[in-house]
Structure formats: structure tokens, C-alpha cells
Amino acid sequence: MSKNALATGLICLVAVLVTSVFFWLLTDLVIHGLPRLSGPFFVEASQNAGRSGGIGPIIVSTALILLVAIVTSAPLGLATAVLLSEFTRPGSLFGRLVRRSLDVLAGVPSIVFGLFGNAFFCIYLGLGFSILSGGLTLACMVLPLLIRTAEQGLQVAPNDYRLAAAALGMSRSAALTHLLLPAAMPALVAALLLAIGRAGAETAALVFTSGYVDRMPDSLLDSGRALSVHIYDLSMNVAGGDANASAAALVLIGLLLIINTIAMSLAKQWRIATP
Amino acid sequence: MSLMINTKKDNPGAAYTLGPLQAGPPCCVPEPLIQVDNLSLHYGAKPALAKVSLDIYKGCITALIGPSGCGKTSFLSVLNRLTDMIPDCRVLGHVYFDNKDLRHPTLDVQALRRDIGMIFQKPVPFPLSIRRNIELPLREHGMNKAADLNARVQQVLQDVGLWEEVKDRLEAPAQALSGGQQQRLCIARALALRPKVLLMDEPCSALDPIASGVVEDLIQRLRGQYTVVIVTHNLAQARRIANYAGFFWVKERAGCLIEFGQAKQIFEAPVHELTAAYVQGKRG
Ligand SMILES: Nc1ncnc2c1ncn2[C@@H]1O[C@H](COP(=O)(O)OP(=O)(O)O)[C@@H](O)[C@H]1O
Ligand SMILES: [Mg+2]
Numbered sequence: 001m002s003k004n005a006l007a008t009g010l011i012c013l014v015a016v017l018v019t020s021v022f023f024w025l026l027t028d029l030v031i032h033g034l035p036r037l038s039g040p041f042f043v044e045a046s047q048n049a050g051r052s053g054g055i056g057p058i059i060v061s062t063a064l065i066l067l068v069a070i071v072t073s074a075p076l077g078l079a080t081a082v083l084l085s086e087f088t089r090p091g092s093l094f095g096r097l098v099r100r101s102l103d104v105l106a107g108v109p110s111i112v113f114g115l116f117g118n119a120f121f122c123i124y125l126g127l128g129f130s131i132l133s134g135g136l137t138l139a140c141m142v143l144p145l146l147i148r149t150a151e152q153g154l155q156v157a158p159n160d161y162r163l164a165a166a167a168l169g170m171s172r173s174a175a176l177t178h179l180l181l182p183a184a185m186p187a188l189v190a191a192l193l194l195a196i197g198r199a200g201a202e203t204a205a206l207v208f209t210s211g212y213v214d215r216m217p218d219s220l221l222d223s224g225r226a227l228s229v230h231i232y233d234l235s236m237n238v239a240g241g242d243a244n245a246s247a248a249a250l251v252l253i254g255l256l257l258i259i260n261t262i263a264m265s266l267a268k269q270w271r272i273a274t275p
Numbered sequence: 276m277s278l279m280i281n282t283k284k285d286n287p288g289a290a291y292t293l294g295p296l297q298a299g300p301p302c303c304v305p306e307p308l309i310q311v312d313n314l315s316l317h318y319g320a321k322p323a324l325a326k327v328s329l330d331i332y333k334g335c336i337t338a339l340i341g342p343s344g345c346g347k348t349s350f351l352s353v354l355n356r357l358t359d360m361i362p363d364c365r366v367l368g369h370v371y372f373d374n375k376d377l378r379h380p381t382l383d384v385q386a387l388r389r390d391i392g393m394i395f396q397k398p399v400p401f402p403l404s405i406r407r408n409i410e411l412p413l414r415e416h417g418m419n420k421a422a423d424l425n426a427r428v429q430q431v432l433q434d435v436g437l438w439e440e441v442k443d444r445l446e447a448p449a450q451a452l453s454g455g456q457q458q459r460l461c462i463a464r465a466l467a468l469r470p471k472v473l474l475m476d477e478p479c480s481a482l483d484p485i486a487s488g489v490v491e492d493l494i495q496r497l498r499g500q501y502t503v504v505i506v507t508h509n510l511a512q513a514r515r516i517a518n519y520a521g522f523f524w525v526k527e528r529a530g531c532l533i534e535f536g537q538a539k540q541i542f543e544a545p546v547h548e549l550t551a552a553y554v555q556g557k558r559g
Contacts, residue, residue: 089362164399164461166360168412168468169388178411179401 029253033246041247046214050234051241055248057216061131061224062200064217065210068135069142069199074192076139077146084147085154086176099148106144111204113141118208129223134210141205142195149194153187154180186266193263197256203228227252308333308472308502309354309377314368315529316349316358322529323349326368329521329535331472336494336503338513338538340553341523346530347506350523351474354504355391356384373471389416392465396477398457400449405441408449408460409467416468431463435493455486462493466501473497475505479512491516510554514542522550 044054080098088095117137127133157180165175181188203226211223212233225233231248234241309331316324324346331337331354339347352358353366356377370377377387401408409428418424428445432438437459441452449460458478465473475494479487487509495516497503507513513520517538522545524533534541534550545551 091362158399160395160397160399161401163357163360164395164401165412167355167357167388167393167395168415168464169385170412170415171385174415178403183402 026253029246029250031246032243033248033250036243036247037250042251045216046230046244049238049241050214050230050244051238052244055227055230055244055251057214058225058227058230058248059251061210061217062227064131064220064224065135065138065206065226066196066199068132068220069138070192070196072136073139073143073146073195077143077191077195078150078188080143080147081150081154082176085151086172086180102144102147106148109204110141110202113137114205114208116140117205122209127221129209129211129213130221131210131217131224132220134206134224134226135220137205137209138199138202141202142199145198146191146195149191150184150188153184153191156187157183186269190263190267193259193266197259197263200252200259201228201256202226203232207232227255305330305335306333307331308373310369310371311354312369312371314350314353314366314370316346316353316367317365318361319363324353325526325529325531327530327532329532331502331504332519333502334499335518336498336505336516337519337521338517339504339506339521339523340508340510340513341530341533342525342553343508344530345523345525347523348476349530351393351476351504351506354472354474355388355393356382357388357393359384389468390470391472391474392468392470394458394461394465394473394475394478397481398454398461400452400457400460402448402450404446405449405452405460406445409464412464413467427467431467432460434466434496435459435463436489437463453486455482455489458482458486458490459493462490470501472502472504475503477506477508480508487512510542510556514538522547522553524549524553 041054042059043056045057046055047053084095084098088098114137117133117140121127121133121136122129127136161179161183162172162175165179166172170178206226206229210226210229212225212229213223214225214230215222217224227248231245231252234245234248307330311330312328314324314327315322327346327350339350341347349358352361353370354372354377358364358366366378372387372391376382401411403411406428409431410424413424413427418427429438429442432441437456440456441447449457452460458481462473462478478494479490482490491512494503494505498518505513505517519536520538520541521535522533522541523530525531526533534545534547536546541550542554545554
């Protein structure tokens with residue numbers, strides 16, 4: 001057998017293994033979780049530590065945590081991306097320093113962000129275990145991803161626009177708001193959706209910051225349980241919670257799939273739109 | 276042929292501001308508008324221009340010719356300070372525009388670029404409608420009244436002979452126009468700012484011969500009212516339209532101005548042998 005055929009065989013084997021693991025997981029979730037999925041499951045409060053009842057308050061908490069994370073990280077991330085791509089000379093010390101720090105931050109395990117969030121937001125700023133603490137921690141976590149993706153989107157906008165706008169006596173900020181940002185918009189939205197996807201799948205950073213409380217939150221300063229934390233808790237700490245954990249996991253996977261599909265189709269459209 | 280197309284499309288309407296086609300060069304009283312003195316330019320450590328001195332005369336068309344890489348684009352970019360946007364680009368020497376130091380650190384660069392417009396080799400219509408392409412820079416410079424904007428849009432589109440072709444679809448995306456139409460739109464967009472000088476970097480080389488002829492006739496009509504500096508690889512075109520011509524060549528890895536003078540002299544009686552070889556198509 002030739003080396004080529006061997007390599008092809010190996011690659012196919014790995015591919016089959018990887019996909020079958022995913023399908024096994026999915027089948028398992030569907031078998032255990034699908035019977036629990038129903039209209040009321042999405043709105044009812046969880047009962048008996050989550051063994052029965054639904055995930056209504058948990059969906060609300062998750063949405064609020066994500067909202068806090070996005071509302072704070074999106075403007076900050078966009079501003080930083082614009083600063084890096086439009087107002088920093090290529091190769092400058094400042095730009096190199098910021099980019100390097102972001103790349104390091106992007107590789108930091110999320111549990112470290114969780115501990116940092118706990119120390120800084122919960123204790124030092126006195127926000128306690130709350131949706132606010134959790135959202136802000138997630139914001140810190142997705143910021144590097146957000147900035148780097150948004151920056152790439154801005155750099156895809158043709159340099160010709162910058163030159164032509166400058167040659168017409170337009171200011172940099174005018175070129176930015178009228179030409180570059182609109183051209184980069186699909187990429188920016190894709191970056192945002194990717195960040196939401198990453199934040200939505202996060203558990204470790206939330207366990208120590210937004211906490212476990214599965215009641216309907218009254219305000220952002222209430223503790224709230226995110227979907228991922230709920231799944232983790234049900235499967236690790238609650239005997240007999242497996243069925244509801246599977247159902248909640250199905251909901252989470254569904255949500256992430258939807259978000260990812262939208263992000264990818266936007267990103268694809270953006271690549272086609274910019275030659 | 277291109278001349279016929281042009282005269283057919285541009286039936287002289289009331290709002291025309293450009294004069295009729297003028298006969299070839301030379302036509303003008305040499306009154307310098309831009310004076311370049313000992314200009315050198317480096318990209319990092321790499322020299323691109325060495326000691327270029329020449330005058331650009333008011334109301335004339337000055338053609339810059341020479342092989343690729345001899346610094347013609349770099350030279351144009353100095354004149355409207357687009358070189359400011361290139362990191363590591365160092366410029367030495369003096370440039371005066373209207374007797375003012377064009378490279379002075381406190382000069383209002385945006386105002387300068389309004390006076391000295393630039394047309395690029397590849398047309399760069401913005402991803403906006405035809406109308407918005409022209410309006411956007413005007414609005415940036417403080418023109419806000421709809422009536423003023425409409426009048427200016429119509430006037431410059433007529434000037435470039437595009438009005439009849441696009442007047443019914445001003446809201447259509449500019450990028451749907453043909454290459455030649457896009458280039459004329461870019462010229463219209465630059466003219467809308469009422470510049471004194473237009474720098475054109477190979478404006479016809481991305482166009483088919485007919486579109487190229489239309490743009491060439493347009494450039495002819497700019498003569499007198501505007502000062503035009505045009506880089507072109509088309510020697511026949513340079514010969515047809517230019518009053519003055521400058522020949523660039525790479526010497527010791529940097530672009531130099533070999534010869535500058537009236538176009539007739541450069542093309543028919545060049546002094547320098549390099550120029551003679553180049554304009555006769557023997558080198559370059
Ligand atoms: N932004 C840049 N950075 C570095 N080198 C450049 C840059 N632009 C042009 N050059 C170099 O400068 C020289 C002159 O280029 P250019 O002005 O574009 O010449 P031309 O327009 O006559 O072809 C070339 O050798 C080119 O490689
Ligand atoms: Mg060039």
C-alpha cells in the first residue's frame with residue numbers, strides 16, 4: 001500500500017471517529033432529552049433542584065447575562081478594533097503590545113477568568129454573585145476574540161477606499177463611518193455572533209460569578225443560573241437530573257447551532273462581497 | 276472615433292462649465308502653479324525619487340512618462356500629501372503650491388486635497404449610489420442644502436458627459452457602472468469639489484480603447500480651467516494631449532527626472548538619448 005493511500009485511510013478513520021463521537025453524543029441527548037422538551041418546559045420554573053419542571057428562569061438569566069456581556073463588550077471591542085486598524089501605524093510598539101496581550105488573553109482558560117471575575121467584580125467591586133458580575137466576566141473573556149475578529153473585518157475593507165476618501169479631502173473618521181464600517185458590517189456582526197456563541201457555551205467563568213440560583217431574577221444584581229451551569233449542576237450534583245440535563249443541553253446546542261449558522265452565512269456573504 | 280462619440284453624447288447644454296475641445300498643445304502662458312525643488316523620497320531605506328525639480332504650469336496638461344517603478348505615482352502622491360498616509364515614507368526637498376509651502380507641517384491637508392484632487396488607475400467608486408458618491412465629499416466639506424447638492428451633481432455629471440447616461444438612475448449603485456463610466460464618475464466626484472489641480476495616475480489604463488478615448492477627450496476639455504498632471508504609459512495619448520512632458524527613469528535605484536520641457540520638444544526633439552530611445556519605443 002502506498003504512503004498516500006495509508007494517509008488517506010488514516011484521515012478517513014479519524015474523521016469517522018470524530019463525527020461518530022458527536023453523533024453518539026447527540027443521539028444520547030435526543031433519546032434522553034427529547035421526551036422532556038415541550039412548550040411548558042421553556043417557561044416553567046425548575047422544581048426539585050431541577051429534576052422536574054422547566055427552564056424558564058434559567059433562559060431569562062442566560063439571556064440577561066449574555067445581554068450584559070454584549071452590551072459592554074461590543075462597543076469596547078469595536079472601538080479597540082477601530083483604534084488598532086485605523087489609528088495605529090502598522091508595526092508600532094503600541095499596536096504590537098495590544099495585539100500580543102489580546103492573543104495571550106484569548107488563550108487564558110475560562111476558569112481563570114471566572115476566578116478573576118469573582119475576585120474583581122463579586123468581591124472588590126461588591127457586585128456579589130450576580131448576573132452583572134457574570135455578564136461582565138464573560139465580556140472580559142470574549143473581548144480578545146471580538147477585537148481580533150472585528151479588526152480583521154475592518155482590514156478586509158479595501159485600502160482603495162481609504163486613499164480615495166483621503167484624496168477627496170475627507171477626514172479619517174468620515175471615511176470610517178461612511179465607508180469602512182458599512183463595508184465591514186457583515187464581518188462585525190459575524191464577530192459579535194461568534195462572541196455570543198462563545199459566551200453562551202461558557203460554564204467555568206460563570207460558576208464563581210453569576211452563581212447557581214435558579215429562581216427568576218428580579219434585577220441584574222440577583223444571582224442567576226445560566227443554561228450551561230444548569231446542565232453542569234444537574235448532571236454532576238443532582239441524582240436523577242439526567243433527563244432534564246439532556247433536554248437543557250439540547251436547547252443549548254440548538255441555540256448555539258442557530259447562532260453559528262447565522263454567523264457563518266454572514267461571514268461567507270462578507271467574503272463574497274469583498275473581492 | 277472617440278472624438279465623435281464624445282461630441283454626440285455631449286450636446287452642449289446650459290449648465291456646461293467646461294469649454295469645447297481645444298486643439299493640441301502647446302497653448303498656455305507658462306505661469307507656474309506648483310514648483311517642485313530638489314524633491315527626494317524614500318520608502319524606509321529604499322530611495323524612490325532623487326532630486327526631482329520641475330514646474331507645473333497653470334491651466335496646462337503636464338504628462339509624466341517613464342517605465343514602471345520609476346516613481347511617477349510616488350511623485351503625484353507628494354503633490355496632494357497622500358504620502359502622509361504611508362508609514363516610513365520620507366520626503367525631502369521643497370514643493371510650493373500657489374507660492375505656499377505645500378509640505379509645511381501646519382498646512383491644512385484636507386483643504387489642500389480639495390484643491391489638488393487625484394484620480395487613480397483603477398476607478399474607486401464608493402459602494403454607494405451614483406448620487407451619494409458625489410454628495411458625500413461635498414457634505415463633508417459643508418455643503419448641505421439639497422438644491423445646491425442637486426445642482427452640483429448635475430453640473431459635474433454633465434461636465435464628464437455622464438448625465439444623459441445616468442440621470443434616470445442616480446440612486447443606482449455606482450459599482451454597477453461600466454469601467455469607463457466609473458472612471459468618469461470619479462472625475463466628476465473630484466471636479467465637484469472645484470479643485471485647481473487634478474492629478475491623474477494612469478486614468479485610462481484600466482479601460483477599453485473606446486472608454487479610454489472618451490476619458491481622454493474629457494481630459495482635453497479640462498485644459499485651461501484646471502491644471503492637469505497625468506501619468507500615462509500611452510505615449511500616443513501623451514503626445515496628443517500634453518502641453519508639457521517629463522520623462523522619468525530609474526538611475527542608481529532611484530527615480531530621476533531625465534528631461535522636462537514642452538511636449539512637442541520632448542517627443543520630437545528630445546535632448547537626452549534615454550528620452551529619445553524611450554519615446555521612439557526602443558527602450559522601457
Ligand atoms: N508604499 C510603498 N512602500 C514601499 N515601496 C514602495 C511603495 N510604493 C511604491 N514603492 C516603490 O517605489 C518605487 C516607485 O514606485 P511608484 O511610485 O509606484 O512608480 P511608478 O508609478 O512609476 O510605477 C518602486 O520601486 C516601488 O516598488
Ligand atoms: Mg504607478
